[in-house]
Amino acid sequence: MRLSRHATPRGAHWALDGRYLPPAFTLGMLLELPADDVSGFLGSLPAGEAAEERKLAPVEDSQEVWASGVTYEQSREARRAESEEPDVYEKVYDAERPELFLKAPGWRVVGPGGTVRVREDSGWDVPEPELVLVLNDRMEVVGYTAGNDVSSRRIEGENPLYLPQAKIFDGACSLGPEIVVPADPEELRGLEIRLRILRGGEKVFEGKTSTSRMVRPAEELAGYLGRELSFPTGAFLMTGTGIVPGEEFSLSPGDAVEISVGTMTLRNEVAPL
Numbered sequence: 001m002r003l004s005r006h007a008t009p010r011g012a013h014w015a016l017d018g019r020y021l022p023p024a025f026t027l028g029m030l031l032e033l034p035a036d037d038v039s040g041f042l043g044s045l046p047a048g049e050a051a052e053e054r055k056l057a058p059v060e061d062s063q064e065v066w067a068s069g070v071t072y073e074q075s076r077e078a079r080r081a082e083s084e085e086p087d088v089y090e091k092v093y094d095a096e097r098p099e100l101f102l103k104a105p106g107w108r109v110v111g112p113g114g115t116v117r118v119r120e121d122s123g124w125d126v127p128e129p130e131l132v133l134v135l136n137d138r139m140e141v142v143g144y145t146a147g148n149d150v151s152s153r154r155i156e157g158e159n160p161l162y163l164p165q166a167k168i169f170d171g172a173c174s175l176g177p178e179i180v181v182p183a184d185p186e187e188l189r190g191l192e193i194r195l196r197i198l199r200g201g202e203k204v205f206e207g208k209t210s211t212s213r214m215v216r217p218a219e220e221l222a223g224y225l226g227r228e229l230s231f232p233t234g235a236f237l238m239t240g241t242g243i244v245p246g247e248e249f250s251l252s253p254g255d256a257v258e259i260s261v262g263t264m265t266l267r268n269e270v271a272p273l
Contacts, residue, residue, distance in 0.1 A: 035138070
């Protein structure tokens, strides 16, 4: 099952497997259900006409997007190389408690086909392709989507305490193009993640990894997020990146970024400065 959100003349409207759901349906409503009940509930809803309007980010204003860091060995090595405090990332990778931080409120998230941004005060910026968990109000994994955690490597490398400025700014988070509700939760453990960056129509970077290389299982990350925090309408959790372009690479305005997770692809262009 695949949920998508569309821009219609009547406002945002959700669709299931390419057909509009009743207007009263909200993602928040769905994420109040136990994970075991989600597929049955969706299957009971009447399907409307074909959804042909432009897709939006599959998130509502009431949800938050959080992110995890240093969950792949490649990410740990890249963070150590860029940072003036490399031991910090070694400790996070090996620690019991994961790195978690707020990435964006739902209303700030960019959707498929939208423009992401790089900071004017940075100069070394990269996309971070990630599996994004869709969590219900119990912090159970209900589904997943693709995400881009756009980051300033320069700002974070100067001081780990600059992480919010390196990670949280307009156009720094994109999700989509849809939410997959998997028939088998084990599907999340072996998804291929791919990144391709085009500049002037020519490929300038390409890489791939698999969620099987994550050092922490999805359920562990979700469990830590839910400690002492409540999410009445659910939440999204980016699970970290295992693909990091080399130190010589930085995003430029006009670049096209394609992030694939499993069979879905999220495409965004980088906005002019």
